[in-house]
Amino acid sequence: MTDEPVGGVRVCRVFLVDDHAVFRSGVRAELAGQTGIEVVGEAGSVAEAVAGIGRVRPDVVLLDVHMPDGGGVAVLRSVLGADPSGAPATSGTADAAATSDASGTSDAPVSTFLALSVSDAAEDVIAVIRGGARGYVTKTISGGELADAVRRVADGDAVFSPRLAGFVLDAFARAAPGLQERGEPVHDPEVDSLTPREKEVLRLLARGYTYKEIAEKLFISVKTVETHASNVLRKTQQSNRHALTRWAQSRHLD
Structure with missing residues (x-):
């Protein structure tokens, strides 16, 4: 609010x-x-x-x-x-x-x-x-x-x-056993909405890397890192980096 x-x-x-x-x-x-x-x-x-x-x-x-x-x-x-x-x-x-x-x-x-x-x-x-x-x-x-x-x-x-x-x-309960038996993660719509690059940025953010450090590690510009981070915040509906870190940790994405 x-x-x-x-x-x-x-x-x-x-x-x-x-x-x-x-x-x-x-x-x-x-x-x-x-x-x-x-x-x-x-x-x-x-x-x-x-x-x-x-x-x-x-x-x-x-x-x-x-x-x-x-x-x-x-x-x-x-x-x-x-x-x-x-x-x-x-x-x-x-x-x-x-x-x-x-x-x-x-x-x-x-x-x-x-x-x-x-x-x-x-x-x-x-x-x-x-x-x-x-x-x-x-x-x-x-x-x-x-x-x-x-x-x-x-x-x-x-x-x-x-x-x-x-x-x-019921929908998620029905999906979960078969996925778990195959050793795959249970379907998570928010995680699935992230692109592979956004997941990389998310993991590094959750580990405490700065935007500059992420840019150097992924060989992209700081501006591009900021754009990916903004997309991640939007898709996961988190309001800031601290909340995003907790969200990533709860899903073992850090």
Whole structure:
């Protein structure tokens, strides 16, 4: 959440993404009466969403799953992830991440995504969580419950409507035994989104190397190291180098 208090309450800046204008208006009205929530923008298509998120840099994006031009996964891929060829996505949010200083700290944190959909299908839930969303709630949720879910994902929690979390747990539980038996790592969407070079930079950052030392070790420029580090911060949704180091250590990537 933003650190700017309003009446002693931190304000969470929210961006709405849904192709139905009437629904967006309803959500905006519901959240307008909730303490500590401010709707700062909205979009009705993937292109509008990517541009708006990059421009506004909200704390939380409420994201529809199904839209005519690609839906929630397309927004997540454009803002947080890589395209199928492995090239990093470009957006306003990515540009903000590229302003990281030499310590690896970005001046604009990456937005957190919360899916808000009429669908409660397992494949939809799993797809957006793998894409980088922090939670998934259905459109039957009340205004107060939605505001609470927004605050919780902004604070780092994972939030799901009843029974939806089970889809995610079941999906990863089914995948894990076969991978472990073959001695392979369990699927991790955030790790998988990193390119081989980004993983190299991540490991060296986690080991305490400076940008200059990493550049010398990998025979690349310091500017290129900064770009890779910014991409890693964006894709892993970490706010600074210290948090990124802990994240890497928890996945044995250091």
